[in-house]
Amino acid sequence: MPAKTIVIDGVGGQGVKVIGNTMASLLAVMGYEVTLLYDYDSSVRGGMSEAFLSYDREPISNFVVECADVVVRLADRGPTHLSTDYVIADCDLMRPGEKGEEIPFMQLGVDKFGRDLFGNMIALGRLLCVCDVDFTDQHLTEALPKKYIEENIAAIKYGYGLDQDSIKAIVPEQAASSFAERYAERVLAGTAPAEAVEQAAARR
Amino acid sequence: MTKRLVQGNEAVMLGAVKAGASFFAGYPISPSSEILAQASVYAAHHPEFRFIQEEDEIASANAILGGSLAGAKSFTATSGPGFSLMQEAIGYGHKVGIPCVIVNVMRVGPATGMPTMPGQGDLNQARYGSTGDYTSIVFYPSTVAECYEYTIHAFNAAEESRSPVILMSDAFLGHLNEVADLDTIDVPVVPRTLQPLASGGERLFSGVATYPDGEPATADADEFIRQYYESRDHRLKVAERYNFHEYGWNKDSDTLVVAFGITRRIAQPLAAHFALFRPIRIWPTLDKELTEIAARYKKIIVIEGSDGQYANVVERMLLRRVERVPLLGGRMSLEAIREGLDAIGMLPAEPAPAASRAAASR
Numbered sequence: 015m016p017a018k019t020i021v022i023d024g025v026g027g028q029g030v031k032v033i034g035n036t037m038a039s040l041l042a043v044m045g046y047e048v049t050l051l052y053d054y055d056s057s058v059r060g061g062m063s064e065a066f067l068s069y070d071r072e073p074i075s076n077f078v079v080e081c082a083d084v085v086v087r088l089a090d091r092g093p094t095h096l097s098t099d100y101v102i103a104d105c106d107l108m109r110p111g112e113k114g115e116e117i118p119f120m121q122l123g124v125d126k127f128g129r130d131l132f133g134n135m136i137a138l139g140r141l142l143c144v145c146d147v148d149f150t151d152q153h154l155t156e157a158l159p160k161k162y163i164e165e166n167i168a169a170i171k172y173g174y175g176l177d178q179d180s181i182k183a184i185v186p187e188q189a190a191s192s193f194a195e196r197y198a199e200r201v202l203a204g205t206a207p208a209e210a211v212e213q214a215a216a217r218r
Numbered sequence: 219m220t221k222r223l224v225q226g227n228e229a230v231m232l233g234a235v236k237a238g239a240s241f242f243a244g245y246p247i248s249p250s251s252e253i254l255a256q257a258s259v260y261a262a263h264h265p266e267f268r269f270i271q272e273e274d275e276i277a278s279a280n281a282i283l284g285g286s287l288a289g290a291k292s293f294t295a296t297s298g299p300g301f302s303l304m305q306e307a308i309g310y311g312h313k314v315g316i317p318c319v320i321v322n323v324m325r326v327g328p329a330t331g332m333p334t335m336p337g338q339g340d341l342n343q344a345r346y347g348s349t350g351d352y353t354s355i356v357f358y359p360s361t362v363a364e365c366y367e368y369t370i371h372a373f374n375a376a377e378e379s380r381s382p383v384i385l386m387s388d389a390f391l392g393h394l395n396e397v398a399d400l401d402t403i404d405v406p407v408v409p410r411t412l413q414p415l416a417s418g419g420e421r422l423f424s425g426v427a428t429y430p431d432g433e434p435a436t437a438d439a440d441e442f443i444r445q446y447y448e449s450r451d452h453r454l455k456v457a458e459r460y461n462f463h464e465y466g467w468n469k470d471s472d473t474l475v476v477a478f479g480i481t482r483r484i485a486q487p488l489a490a491h492f493a494l495f496r497p498i499r500i501w502p503t504l505d506k507e508l509t510e511i512a513a514r515y516k517k518i519i520v521i522e523g524s525d526g527q528y529a530n531v532v533e534r535m536l537l538r539r540v541e542r543v544p545l546l547g548g549r550m551s552l553e554a555i556r557e558g559l560d561a562i563g564m565l566p567a568e569p570a571p572a573a574s575r576a577a578a579s580r
Binding site for chain 1: 221222223248332333334390393394395396397483484485486487550551552553
């Protein structure tokens with residue numbers, strides 16, 4: 015089986031590193047060979063931020079992902095040369111013709127766990143589910159930082175437990191918000207992520 | 219066995235500690251800053267390890283020369299314009315004979331360039347960056363585990379050659395997190411034998427050409443030539459013990475790809491179509507090894523993150539035409555390599571056999 019390849023696409027400050035680090039650590043704890051590379055722009059706060067993650071049971075040579083099995087899209091700043099089989103996106107970030115799903119991760123983080131930061135863990139949970147990664151609580155405990163560990167595990171499990179029916183219930187097709195786009199605009203303008211969530215949600 | 223995720227820059231720091239480094243001086247610059255950050259944290263918990271953040275890279279390079287003369291295995295890490303600022307100190311280190319290690323995590327230059335994007339455009343600077351003739355020993359690993367391993371070798375070569383040794387890396391390799399078991403890497407450490415300052419005896423530390431007794435030899439060509447060849451021959455002899463390289467992929471191909479550092483890894487999916495020569499010791503060039511291997515192939519392609527710096531070296535060495543695939547602007551990808559091969563009419567047309575494809579994905 016070729017390596018599983020994932021790209022996490024966002025802007026600086028959005029949680030790309032949190033999701034990438036946590037998933038890579040979890041997979042490493044589970045005994046996988048893992049490569050995780052961050053590619054980011056140095057020019058301004060809120061510039062593009064990408065994580066290229068590959069995992070396999072064999073050592074991985076080419077760690078630059080150009081054809082991803084799954085893309086997690088928190089903002090649409092990603093590599094122009096990237097192709098993908100499946101997209102997990104925050105709302106309004108799917109492109110025409112793409113196969114995937116839209117879930118308002120940051121807003122769910124606020125609604126379900128009180129902070130936008132947990133939206134990253136919800137996205138991670140959904141990613142683990144889509145990739146069919148069969149982890150245990152012990153794996154999570156070893157991989158996650160000790161701070162907020164219970165909340166993070168709960169958020170990951172919440173994301174992992176989402177199915178198509180529950181996603182549809184959260185995001186009715188006719189009512190897809192532009193939350194993520196507004197959130198990315200706020201972050202790009204220099205607003206702190208927590209405030210950006212509030213401002214983006216307020217305009218809904 | 220303790221397999222875990224390790225970052226390339228972290229592996230360099232761990233390798234330095236393993237090699238016995240006890241002094242780091244540096245100035246933060248992307249994409250090398252994690253080495254400085256980790257050195258500061260390590261120093262906070264290990265009082266025998268000294269750390270200083272200097273005001274710039276000139277001070278940093280000179281500080282490690284001083285630290286080494288005082289008896290500490292010393293190193294610094296930098297990138298891009300920081301490496302440029304260190305060149306005068308590097309030349310002084312070569313002239314005086316000071317063992318130390320300079321880590322250059324390459325980005326796209328010249329000048330500030332593209333600070334977070336990977337490049338391989340400092341190869342010539344690593345060899346010829348300072349004034350005059352001198353003999354640089356330069357290594358360039360391509361995995362996180364190798365970052366650890368060749369950092370130790372770099373310190374060893376510095377001690378043996380009594381010269382600044384350069385460890386090349388790049389923005390991708392420095393920031394790459396990879397599962398590695400560093401405990402399984404066993405490189406014997408060369409101990410410090412150079413007596414520190416103030417330990418008795420007399421020793422000259424002059425950048426000026428001098429006789430052994432300290433008198434200026436600034437107009438004595440014979441003395442200069444004697445000293446130059448003595449140091450050059452010693453360093454070349456030491457370098458011979460570090461002739462690290464990789465020869466593999468499809469050795470039955472009629473075309474040899476020369477790639478190093480991250481380009482070797484990104485090009486891996488082409489393994490079924492080409493033979494590979496990867497120099498790990500970039501300088502002094504591996505003339506004997508590459509000349510012998512290249513003679514078996516009709517065509518040679520150099521894939522690198524510069525506009526032909528190493529291709530020119532190979533062409534001069536082999537005295538034959540070499541094809542070039544330059545990866546510029548930080549665009550280090552298989553697609554960019556394929557486009558480059560297509561541009562020179564050397565993109566493999568047929569898909570590789572299934573078994574070879576599986577191996578190539580590794």
